Amino acid sequence: MKTTILIHCPDQSGIICAVTGFIHAHGGNIIYLDQHVDKQSNVFFMRLESDFSESTSLVEFEKAFNEGLAKTYTMEWSLYSDDVKPKMAIFVSKYNHCLYDLLSRYKSGELNVEIPFIISNHTALREIAEQFEIDFHHIAVTAQTKGQAEQEQLRLLKEHRVDFVVLARYMQIVTNTLIEEYPNKIINIHHSFLPAFAGAKPYHAAFDRGVKIIGATSHYVTEDLDAGPIIEQDVTTVSHTHSIQDFIAKGRDLEKIVLSRAIKLHLKRKTMVYNNKTVIFA
Amino acid sequence: MKTTILIHCPDQSGIICAVTGFIHAHGGNIIYLDQHVDKQSNVFFMRLESDFSESTSLVEFEKAFNEGLAKTYTMEWSLYSDDVKPKMAIFVSKYNHCLYDLLSRYKSGELNVEIPFIISNHTALREIAEQFEIDFHHIAVTAQTKGQAEQEQLRLLKEHRVDFVVLARYMQIVTNTLIEEYPNKIINIHHSFLPAFAGAKPYHAAFDRGVKIIGATSHYVTEDLDAGPIIEQDVTTVSHTHSIQDFIAKGRDLEKIVLSRAIKLHLKRKTMVYNNKTVIFA
């Protein structure tokens, strides 16, 4: 049984030795270990891929770990079995490039997830959902209905036991109603190299400023708009020969690549969040 | 005689034909032509490299151009002879990497300039100036003496007929006293991908924000701090494994490369400024 363990705790001497010894003693073979210490806050982070013999009970392992190491070192930790396929919901509005890209990857088996449904505040992309045979829920959002819409979204997420949410160019602000239920589990793609050009119309702002490089940023959603922990960024060059339409077209490729990379990192449990920043393991 | 001509004017039909015909008629052979139209402001930009026969008088060509085409099309234009080596002054404070890089390129013949002197508000880099045999002027700058210091700087620039100024990590704000005398002729290097992290300590700000990409930006200096027309930008990746010191070290390489590219573009007359943006010809 392949598993991934994520740990963070106050940094102390001897943690690596203690954890690797513990796993070893419980029939686990460590395949990969990566660790990091945030020196400003003195926090230790570790990610371990381990292979346990079939006879090991992961439930008992978790219990023993909780009662032993986790207490000793004041650890926050979680164990994921590679056998369990996470459930990912997709929120979209009208732009289709990220949705096409995600669904193509999904159909190809490139993303190890289930996609129980797509939610949209518009009906424009219903056809794509049907083309890829994914359930599509149209939940309109207006200033008046926003609260109600989020309750309906939340109901669907709970009902399907969704693990994380991807905002694939969902042009609505998500409020604490959802964020508190999915902390560091809502992944957004913003079409600029944040923190430059946060907010609306970043390509127009980039064009007006005359930058020579544009970017895209995928981040976990927090209460502060476009200010959550950054998972992945990439950029491409532009010049005076490019119109705003060219910026947008170039940006589409960036957005879909950056978003899919962020999702893969999340799926492989390679992201840890601390102090509004991410540790992204190799 | 090789020359470069830069033109901008309201866009109209027939300009390219008129200009190329005019140059042709005056004994010039066009080696390279690049043009651009800013569709928002309807401004036409053109850059021409031409080879004139030795018998051509550039003075007479200028006169004829002024009285003819320039009037007809309401052109702003300038003609540069490749025989004239521009004079570049360098302003520095205490960081030496950009200065070392520029002087190494200069000594290797990579930059087709004269460097009459280096000005600094500190004495830390005097030794490097001496090592490369360039005059070094220490002009201290305090809140009280700033105005006087800029007058002294200006006096030196005028005396040596300096064509343009490079701020090679000069940690002082330059005021209108200098900017008005050298419009679009003062090149700065800022250690972030502007407009992100304008102002002081951009690497610290980038580190705190947890970005995955850092950058450097070279721009013409205007009254608004770090907000002038961007000439060149580049970026490099960073991760949670990098400390602020690592950001600074990686950034040094970016800064020196980006600054030198901007200077070369300026020297080849490949930059034109309009509406606080640049046209950068290929």
Next chain:
Amino acid sequence: MKTTILIHCPDQSGIICAVTGFIHAHGGNIIYLDQHVDKQSNVFFMRLESDFSESTSLVEFEKAFNEGLAKTYTMEWSLYSDDVKPKMAIFVSKYNHCLYDLLSRYKSGELNVEIPFIISNHTALREIAEQFEIDFHHIAVTAQTKGQAEQEQLRLLKEHRVDFVVLARYMQIVTNTLIEEYPNKIINIHHSFLPAFAGAKPYHAAFDRGVKIIGATSHYVTEDLDAGPIIEQDVTTVSHTHSIQDFIAKGRDLEKIVLSRAIKLHLKRKTMVYNNKTVIFA
């Protein structure tokens, strides 16, 4: 009527003036002009976007150009009207990522083409063709049937008046039977930064060599395998932590982006081929 004109001819003085004057005299307004001189072979290249008044007859313009300028300057040239949508055929084998990407772009209106059909030597991707409602022709290829298969491919291309062919990871060598009918009109994507790792299994070869960067190259197909004129290349970093499977996964993203960029350049008539190299206009 918007048109694009491509010209190449021996370099001589006065061409730009002559061509722009000619277009002007025939009711054309030049929107964009780009030119290049290959100094080794002394060949002049030019690309012009022009807007002609509705009353202009492009047929007569072509006739006049042929009898006038084209003769005087020994030009090879062609004129394309933006009103005519080119027809693009896609050849695939079993890999689906480039096909998904192209069809998604096509459906979104990002590619200004018609796609009359997809040809494959396998049936694996028939379902995707159906999903996007494009005709799919299965033409099996074996050592014995190769000649016959190419005749069948050619028949379909001719019947549908296909303008150019995209090999979207088509794992077969295309012979002169097709190449001679579509010179510089068959676009391939090769999964390495050519000329490194030409031929089969480039990701395996890159892995074995221990490179730190992998790439993808889109080029026009010529008789020499993977040696045709390069249209577009891009790269991404890899490390010892990446397996061959990781190389392949990272490469998929490169391949689809690079191929789509090359197709867009081809569609916008921004590519010219000479001496097995390309001029790619901005």
Next chain:
Amino acid sequence: MKTTILIHCPDQSGIICAVTGFIHAHGGNIIYLDQHVDKQSNVFFMRLESDFSESTSLVEFEKAFNEGLAKTYTMEWSLYSDDVKPKMAIFVSKYNHCLYDLLSRYKSGELNVEIPFIISNHTALREIAEQFEIDFHHIAVTAQTKGQAEQEQLRLLKEHRVDFVVLARYMQIVTNTLIEEYPNKIINIHHSFLPAFAGAKPYHAAFDRGVKIIGATSHYVTEDLDAGPIIEQDVTTVSHTHSIQDFIAKGRDLEKIVLSRAIKLHLKRKTMVYNNKTVIFA
């Protein structure tokens, strides 16, 4: 006392636990641990930064490690104290950009090395050595004197107890005479993205092939020309507008950046070599 330990051995279960426990038991605190398993050859690699208390005898630690863990797990390993500054010799010919860059970094304190001398087969760069106050040895190399010249080089390297050699655009092939004495300790910079364009005049070859990207590669020198383990690579874009001279100018910046990065990785003991490939720790 800060130390870096590098280990490689056949992969087995429990190594990380054993090593971290051992260091812990000998008064060491692990600051950073990175590991990798080459799955093809089943070899385990580990790099540990540890801080030992002043009372620890590193000599005794080494002895205990050799007799214990190293035997049990058949390890090849080495321990480096951060207090010891490595000695780096530089070999050059006539190109000065890498030399200027390295000496500027050295003078700025960016490279934690001693540079006892520069060796060249020409006298062209003597002046730069003098400018930076480094000893310069001119050792001419001809077909006849090559063996004798290498003996003289070797004598100087031995006499000064040089730890590693940097070929900073040294245009001579280095033979086994030197390589065997400095295995994986001679760092070269080659001006192409290897394996493309190995051998002489890579920029000319890249120009002729019409590539859209050029690169530079730093690698350890082995008997096979330009085929040693790659430490670092980077690339930059080129186009039809660039002449061979432009390729060379753009390449200079790549070369100096890539070479300096490789040297820093080597200095920080972040490189391990196996099967002609490198493990480069983060």
